[in-house]
Amino acid sequence: MSEFTYKKDIFKEYLTFSQDKSFLLESGKTFGPITICFETYGKLNRDKNNCILITHALTGDSHVASHDELDSAGWWEDFVGPGKIFDTDKYFIVCSNVLGGCCGSTGPSSINPETNEPYGINFPIITVKDIVNAQRKLFDFLNINHILAVVGGSMGGMQSLQWSVSYPDFMDGIINLAAPLNLSTEAVGINHIMRKSIMWDPNWNNGNYYGSDFPAKGLSIARMIAMLTYQTRDLIDKKFGRKIKNNIDDFFKSLDAEFEIDSYLSYQGEKLVQRFDANTYLYFTRAMDLFDLRREYGSYAKALSCIKAKFLLVAISSDTLFNISELRRAKDILKLSSVDLEYNEIQSDYGHDSFLVEVDKYKDCISNFLDTLHDEINYRETWKEFEYSTGNI
Amino acid sequence: MSEFTYKKDIFKEYLTFSQDKSFLLESGKTFGPITICFETYGKLNRDKNNCILITHALTGDSHVASHDELDSAGWWEDFVGPGKIFDTDKYFIVCSNVLGGCCGSTGPSSINPETNEPYGINFPIITVKDIVNAQRKLFDFLNINHILAVVGGSMGGMQSLQWSVSYPDFMDGIINLAAPLNLSTEAVGINHIMRKSIMWDPNWNNGNYYGSDFPAKGLSIARMIAMLTYQTRDLIDKKFGRKIKNNIDDFFKSLDAEFEIDSYLSYQGEKLVQRFDANTYLYFTRAMDLFDLRREYGSYAKALSCIKAKFLLVAISSDTLFNISELRRAKDILKLSSVDLEYNEIQSDYGHDSFLVEVDKYKDCISNFLDTLHDEINYRETWKEFEYSTGNI
Numbered sequence: 001m002s003e004f005t006y007k008k009d010i011f012k013e014y015l016t017f018s019q020d021k022s023f024l025l026e027s028g029k030t031f032g033p034i035t036i037c038f039e040t041y042g043k044l045n046r047d048k049n050n051c052i053l054i055t056h057a058l059t060g061d062s063h064v065a066s067h068d069e070l071d072s073a074g075w076w077e078d079f080v081g082p083g084k085i086f087d088t089d090k091y092f093i094v095c096s097n098v099l100g101g102c103c104g105s106t107g108p109s110s111i112n113p114e115t116n117e118p119y120g121i122n123f124p125i126i127t128v129k130d131i132v133n134a135q136r137k138l139f140d141f142l143n144i145n146h147i148l149a150v151v152g153g154s155m156g157g158m159q160s161l162q163w164s165v166s167y168p169d170f171m172d173g174i175i176n177l178a179a180p181l182n183l184s185t186e187a188v189g190i191n192h193i194m195r196k197s198i199m200w201d202p203n204w205n206n207g208n209y210y211g212s213d214f215p216a217k218g219l220s221i222a223r224m225i226a227m228l229t230y231q232t233r234d235l236i237d238k239k240f241g242r243k244i245k246n247n248i249d250d251f252f253k254s255l256d257a258e259f260e261i262d263s264y265l266s267y268q269g270e271k272l273v274q275r276f277d278a279n280t281y282l283y284f285t286r287a288m289d290l291f292d293l294r295r296e297y298g299s300y301a302k303a304l305s306c307i308k309a310k311f312l313l314v315a316i317s318s319d320t321l322f323n324i325s326e327l328r329r330a331k332d333i334l335k336l337s338s339v340d341l342e343y344n345e346i347q348s349d350y351g352h353d354s355f356l357v358e359v360d361k362y363k364d365c366i367s368n369f370l371d372t373l374h375d376e377i378n379y380r381e382t383w384k385e386f387e388y389s390t391g392n393i
Numbered sequence: 394m395s396e397f398t399y400k401k402d403i404f405k406e407y408l409t410f411s412q413d414k415s416f417l418l419e420s421g422k423t424f425g426p427i428t429i430c431f432e433t434y435g436k437l438n439r440d441k442n443n444c445i446l447i448t449h450a451l452t453g454d455s456h457v458a459s460h461d462e463l464d465s466a467g468w469w470e471d472f473v474g475p476g477k478i479f480d481t482d483k484y485f486i487v488c489s490n491v492l493g494g495c496c497g498s499t500g501p502s503s504i505n506p507e508t509n510e511p512y513g514i515n516f517p518i519i520t521v522k523d524i525v526n527a528q529r530k531l532f533d534f535l536n537i538n539h540i541l542a543v544v545g546g547s548m549g550g551m552q553s554l555q556w557s558v559s560y561p562d563f564m565d566g567i568i569n570l571a572a573p574l575n576l577s578t579e580a581v582g583i584n585h586i587m588r589k590s591i592m593w594d595p596n597w598n599n600g601n602y603y604g605s606d607f608p609a610k611g612l613s614i615a616r617m618i619a620m621l622t623y624q625t626r627d628l629i630d631k632k633f634g635r636k637i638k639n640n641i642d643d644f645f646k647s648l649d650a651e652f653e654i655d656s657y658l659s660y661q662g663e664k665l666v667q668r669f670d671a672n673t674y675l676y677f678t679r680a681m682d683l684f685d686l687r688r689e690y691g692s693y694a695k696a697l698s699c700i701k702a703k704f705l706l707v708a709i710s711s712d713t714l715f716n717i718s719e720l721r722r723a724k725d726i727l728k729l730s731s732v733d734l735e736y737n738e739i740q741s742d743y744g745h746d747s748f749l750v751e752v753d754k755y756k757d758c759i760s761n762f763l764d765t766l767h768d769e770i771n772y773r774e775t776w777k778e779f780e781y782s783t784g785n786i
Contacts, residue, residue: 027645125645185633185654186626192655193617195648200610202595217593224586225618233579233716240578242685251683252420252518255588255675259682261578262585282648289652290644292635323626 037104038096042088055152055159061103064095078359099134102277120207153177153355168308172373180326191285194222220269232351304337430497431489435481448545448552454496457488471752492527495670513600546570546748561701565766573719584678587615613662625744697730
């Protein structure tokens with residue numbers, strides 16, 4: 001009897017660690033069964049040395065890019081595909097919706113088999129380490145015990161950092177885009193406000209809103225707050241300035257009249273509500289708050305000394321959420337810990353969002369780094385036996 | 394029959410422009426009657442040339458300082474009093490709660506005499522110009538037709554700027570602390586989010602919550618958002634770091650566990666809810682959005698060319714809400730407009746809040762400026778006839 005059950009739905013693949021009571025969370029609790037939804041791009045080669053794991057940020061999912069021309073665009077469409085930075089003609093790309101998510105993997109909106117109701121806030125508190133441990137199990141199923149690289153930005157960068165420390169022999173390279181060693185006090189505070197805006201929405205109903213009204217307003221407020229941290233003040237000043245949506249006379253009639261920046265923010269709030277679960281937002285922001293390798297290792301230096309992979313750390317000059325000073329601190333401690341580090345500062349006007357939108361600025365630094373990871377990868381020789389996806393289990 | 398009715402309640406004085414239907418708002422609407430609540434400190438001298446108007450910021454009121462040892466502290470306690478920067482042994486200080494406020498002056502929580510119900514959102518949209526015009530009427534009542542200076546920070550600075558343009562002959566000096574010529578796109582966006590958090594609180598009830606449950610959660614969210622803009626990330630990092638309020642184990646039990654920054658923000662939210670009206674928060678943030686002298690004058694240069702007073706503009710180096718670049722822009726345009734300008738940049742780690750807390754950094758620059766305004770002020774000779782407060786009307 002297999003440890004796993006597996007199903008596939010067009011491009012999304014779902015792996016359930018069947019009745020796996022041994023999945024131990026950082027809290028000390030065991031939790032399961034867990035389903036991890038993932039998507040793959042490109043093909044694993046015979047040597048199984050061309051696999052890259054991409055980890056997603058706060059509101060991401062497994063759909064990192066489109067699979068064909070008819071498929072919808074992914075969240076890193078410009079970065080992943082044939083001929084792109086993460087060239088799917090060369091690499092076998094894996095991207096999973098992380099534990100706690102709302103896009104196929106087990107999260108607060110999933111059915112708790114013990115109650116037949118959604119978990120809601122009975123979902124356990126999870127950490128970035130738990131998220132990474134669940135991803136690790138995915139590779140057991142894929143029968144891959146070493147990969148070329150783990151890559152992620154923002155909350156995805158935290159995962160890449162955790163991977164490098166928790167499983168130092170598992171990868172040749174780590175690419176961490178814009179994630180510091182821990183959240184700043186300000187970022188923790190912002191997460192607090194965003195969670196309160198959700199939890200104080202009466203529709204939140206202590207997390208039990210599935211099947212009834214969604215806490216859309218609370219999640220919208222959270223998203224609007226977040227959007228202002230992802231960009232720079234200069235950028236939105238250039239984009240929107242003081243342009244008004246309505247006629248100026250409307251401003252003297254009602255508080256509802258909007259500047260263009262107001263409409264933009266409201267629209268971004270509405271869009272997220274269409275696709276994201278409010279409880280997952282709570283659990284992920286808390287996982288980010290709690291990301292702190294010192295809890296397990298005592299100090300950053302001790303934690304980072306575990307790292308064996310080559311490490312590419314990329315900071316964004318104008319990032320107001322994860323400030324350049326925090327990334328430089330990460331760089332310093334990584335160096336002190338004798339990590340084989342490459343550090344790069346992207347000069348950008350975009351702020352935190354840069355790693356999602358300015359593909360040209362990342363192309364050389366990431367491509368060159370990937371090239372250094374492995375001397376000889378035979379990209380063309382696809383491993384024919386690797387056919388879990390047609391049901392080898 | 395007087396144009397005014399007046400009453401006094403210990404230190405607070407209330408002036409009502411009786412049935413004053415001629416109070417024309419910038420929107421073109423007439424509005425009234427209007428009551429302006431004000432407090433005075435020190436005494437007007439015989440020459441009536443020692444009066445300073447202090448204008449308050451978003452959540453301020455007329456209580457700029459305590460009146461005696463038994464009185465509660467005011468919002469600018471360190472700045473106003475005997476021997477302080479605004480020395481009440483020398484100056485006659487006037488501070489009014491501004492139009493639209495919730496601390497004695499007519500605002501959305503006031504009773505609309507036509508309906509005998511609070512105005513709520515039937516209160517008209519007001520602008521900084523309307524706020525200043527109402528303050529101007531206060532001086533008609535006080536029988537003062539020229540004052541030494543108008544002083545204010547943040548939204549108070551916007552008022553001082555409007556005063557200097559609308560009533561150029563009325564004062565010798567203007568002190569504008571930290572207010573730019575207009576809100577940045579980001580600040581407009583933050584105001585939008587804060588208003589939405591209030592208006593989406595079900596207790597807001599389209600503004601009709603007086604006598605029933607207050608939209609406390611919405612106003613708390615707004616205040617928490619604002620608090621992070623009033624300080625710098627470095628400052629809160631030093632103050633709170635990643636210290637936790639609860640035991641780390643509590644974080645694995647519930648989403649309610651708090652870092653110290655979380656508790657601090659929540660506490661600030663709760664405190665504002667005790668003393669401030671949510672509708673006033675809506676009207677004031679919108680008045681700040683709409684502050685733009687170009688609407689009336691066509692260009693900043695044309696507007697600022699009206700100014701006759703000496704002008705002290707003070708910028709805060711670390712202000713993240715009203716960025717130093719915006720203040721430098723204001724300085725440049727004031728200079729281009731031939732304003733007799735003194736410009737000062739306060740080197741501070743506090744951010745926007747600096748002008749409320751770092752009294753020592755402002756002492757010399759403000760005191761020296763006040764000294765230049767008038768050659769000969771006889772502070773000791775009090776104008777005996779000035780006794781409106783004992784009922785001369």
